Amino acid sequence: MNPARDAATFQVVDELGISRLGALLGTGACKRKALDRHAALPGKTPSALLGTLRHWILEAAIQGWWRAGRTAAPVSLASWGDLESNNGRRVISSRLVEEAVEHMDRELDQTEPWRAPLSRAWAPIAWHNVLTQLRSLALARLSLKPAPCPTGGGAPPNLVRGLKRPEVPLGSKSLHLRGAADFVEWPEDDIVRISDFKSGGVLDPEGQLKEGYILQLQGYALALHDAAHPRPKGFRLEVVSDGGVFDVDGRTETLDYLRRKLENQKVPWGQQAVAVDYETAGPSCMFCPQRPRCSSYTKYAEEAWESNRVGVGQRPLPLDIWGVVESVEEGPTTLHVRIRSPEGERRLIAGLAHRHFLSRLCQVGEPIWIYGLQTLEGARGGQFVHPLNFHEEGTKPWTSAWTTQVLLTK
Incomplete structure (x- = not known):
C-alpha cells in the first residue's frame, strides 16, 4: 500500500475507502479487504506533517488570512502587522x-496523544532550519494588500456566479467523487478558476506536473460541473x-475524456468490510498505518530483515518488533521490557512509556507487538540488521521515538 496516494483527496462514498482516481493511477495494486481505523498506527510521518504545515502556511499567506481549523473563525493577517513594510511582513x-x-x-x-510534540521529531538545529524555511515560504507568498476574511462559517456555498471562497466541498454522486477544493472563484465571464495549494515538490523526475495533481484538479472541475446550476462555460x-503556479488542462474535451474513463472504472461499490489483511507486502509498507493488523507485512518484515542490504536510496525497515515478554522492570516513568522474538532472539526495549499500559502492565509469557520504536x-x-536494543524515551528529547504504539492480546 502506498502511504501517500496521489489521489487521496477523493474518497468513494462507501466502506472501502479507495477512489476511482486512485484506480486510474494504478494505486489499487494492494487492495484492502477492510480497514481497522481504530487499531491503526498514525498514518502521517513527521515529514508528512511538515507538508501539512507548509500547505496551511502557503494557503494563509496567499489568501491573506489564517484559520486554525475548518470551524474556527478566520483572522486577517493584516490585523497582525503592516503588510507593506519588510519588518511588518517578517513579523506576520x-x-x-x-x-x-x-x-x-x-x-x-487531542487526536493522537501518543505522539511527542512536533519539534521533537527533529534534532534542535534541524528544527531551527525547518522553522526558518517555513518563515521564508510565508514571507515570499504573503499578500501585499489586506484581504477580506470569508464569512458564512461552514455553510455550504452556492455554486453560482460570484462565488469566491476557500475550501469548497465538491462532489459528484454519478462519478463517486468527493473532495474539497482549496480555492474556487467564479467570475462574471463564467470561467471558473479552481486553485489547489501544494507544499513541497509538485513535479515528477521529467519536470512535468505530477499526474495525481492533474487528475485531482480535473476531478474538482467535473464535480463542480455536475453540481452547479446553471453550469459554467469552462474552467481555469x-x-x-x-515553486510557482502550474496550469492544468481544463478544456472541455479533456474533462469529457476523463469523465468517460471514470464511468468505465469497475469498482465494487458498497462491499462490506469483513477482515483485515492485504494481498501483498513490500517496500511500500514502510509507513503503512495498517501494518500492526496485517499478517502479510509481519511475514514480509521477518524475511526482509535477513537480506536488507544498504544501497543508494534504500532505507531500513520500520523499527517494529513482536514476540513473547520475558521480563518487565518498572521504573518511575518507563519500563524495561525484554522480549524473545519468533526467531528465538532476545531483544530489549529500554524506556517504554507507561502511557501504553493504562489498565495493566504487560505480563511475562504474553505475546506483544510494538511499533514505531x-x-x-x-x-x-x-x-x-534487525537491532537487538530499542527504546521509546531516549536520553535526549530528539532521540526519542515519536509514534510508538503497543498492542497486547487483550
Missing part, C-alpha cells in the same frame, strides 16, 4: 508559522506551490 510570517505549529500540536495532543485549473544501532557489515 513568524507569527503565522508559530500559530500553525501550535495548532498542529494541539490537534495531535492551477496548482499553486512555493527507535534504536542507536546502525548498519553492520553493509547490511541493515
